Amino acid sequence: MKVLILGADGYLGWPTCLYFSQRDHEVIGVDNYFRRNAAIELDCESLIPAANLHQRSKIWEEITGRKIKVHIGDVTNYEFLLSIFREYNPDAVIHYAEQPSAPYSMINRDKAAFTLQNNLISTLNIVYAVKEANPECHIIKIGTMGEYGTPNIDIEEGWLEIEHKGRKDKFLFPRQTGSLYHTTKIQDTDMLWFYVRTWGITVTDLMQGPVYGLSTDECDLDPRLMPFFHYDEIFGTVLNRFVVQAVAGYPLTVYGKGNQTRGFLNLKDTMQCVYLSATQPAERGQLRIFNQLTELFSVNQLANKVKQIGDKLGYNVKVEQIENPRVEKEEHYYNIAYSGLLDLGLKPHYLTDEILESFFAIADNYKNCINRNAFLKGIKWK
Numbered sequence: 001m002k003v004l005i006l007g008a009d010g011y012l013g014w015p016t017c018l019y020f021s022q023r024d025h026e027v028i029g030v031d032n033y034f035r036r037n038a039a040i041e042l043d044c045e046s047l048i049p050a051a052n053l054h055q056r057s058k059i060w061e062e063i064t065g066r067k068i069k070v071h072i073g074d075v076t077n078y079e080f081l082l083s084i085f086r087e088y089n090p091d092a093v094i095h096y097a098e099q100p101s102a103p104y105s106m107i108n109r110d111k112a113a114f115t116l117q118n119n120l121i122s123t124l125n126i127v128y129a130v131k132e133a134n135p136e137c138h139i140i141k142i143g144t145m146g147e148y149g150t151p152n153i154d155i156e157e158g159w160l161e162i163e164h165k166g167r168k169d170k171f172l173f174p175r176q177t178g179s180l181y182h183t184t185k186i187q188d189t190d191m192l193w194f195y196v197r198t199w200g201i202t203v204t205d206l207m208q209g210p211v212y213g214l215s216t217d218e219c220d221l222d223p224r225l226m227p228f229f230h231y232d233e234i235f236g237t238v239l240n241r242f243v244v245q246a247v248a249g250y251p252l253t254v255y256g257k258g259n260q261t262r263g264f265l266n267l268k269d270t271m272q273c274v275y276l277s278a279t280q281p282a283e284r285g286q287l288r289i290f291n292q293l294t295e296l297f298s299v300n301q302l303a304n305k306v307k308q309i310g311d312k313l314g315y316n317v318k319v320e321q322i323e324n325p326r327v328e329k330e331e332h333y334y335n336i337a338y339s340g341l342l343d344l345g346l347k348p349h350y351l352t353d354e355i356l357e358s359f360f361a362i363a364d365n366y367k368n369c370i371n372r373n374a375f376l377k378g379i380k381w382k
């Protein structure tokens, strides 16, 4: 397959480039370095320094003999994106190129406006480029489990059949989320569904939970191939943040009561899910939705696991419940259907003690680079 990966420099995009390349697919990676620049602007850079995308793909080529083609540019620039589609005519496009942080979208009006513009226009441009260059190209869009919010009913896999006053119909599962960033993801899904119905494009929308970890078979080949490791309040996902806080001797920052429950997955499983979706595509003219997670944890359960392993390794981990900067339910019902990707062949890597210990070992290697000011930036929803 020829696979176009948008957001190729990112936490998920870079390992995805390697994963497809290692399996003999032709990979074209695009990024505009938004994430790197935003992290410098907000003083919350990756714990592990990462060479730029050109240099990383050269390192990959030196090690494996495989090439990843790199283009630096903005997906919201339609002429640029269309020229990439025309040059390569990809079979699949994987869309990671968005502003991915809820706190970032809540900093101020400008960051909110950027998030709206960046996320919605990038998705719109991809739809148009596919229609213009190759309507058969399969769009794989990374959505988020956060789109559903925490409803007091079971969360189905994308769709809900409703019977109302004796008549039945099937709709997108109701979405009610907790940040402007997540709202743009809902709007993306609505937009894709509109163009699937109207133009018959083919889309897989992956409702992904928070990802943790840094290890994949390909990234493990050389430390220079490691993905970004963000552990800050803005770009760091919760488990990545807790592990670095534990190593730094900083109390784990649990927001509010800590009973907020979410569906998590290992970075290795993100690779599998995206790969399975690409190699077993949606049907032509279908919007296929999968819930992408492998196990549920509350924030307290994660903090306790990190404390238990950290204490065993001699870190003397403290856990602190701080005032919740977000507006979210701290106690709620959460029951999710997520069988679709398992049916396609996903073999989950669960969060074992060994996995957490190896994660501690990586963070410990970079202990001297930890920026303690990055753990809390004071971004509040209200």
Ligand SMILES: NC(=O)c1ccc[n+]([C@@H]2O[C@H](COP(=O)([O-])OP(=O)(O)OC[C@H]3O[C@@H](n4cnc5c(N)ncnc54)[C@H](O)[C@@H]3O)[C@@H](O)[C@H]2O)c1
Residues within 6 Å of the ligand: 006, 007, 008, 009, 010, 011, 012, 013, 030, 031, 032, 033, 034, 035, 036, 073, 074, 075, 076, 095, 096, 097, 098, 099, 100, 101, 118, 122, 142, 143, 144, 145, 208, 209, 210, 211, 212, 228, 237
């Ligand atoms: N990491 C997670 O836990 C997680 C969970 C659920 C959903 N997601 C989604 O997965 C996707 C990737 O997330 P990530 O954690 O890898 O984030 P990331 O910020 O590390 O990666 C996104 C990449 O896209 C690039 N980008 C952003 N806007 C762009 C544009 N207009 N043109 C070109 N490049 C652009 C950024 O520079 C960055 O390198 C996002 O859409 C995010 O919403 C991530």
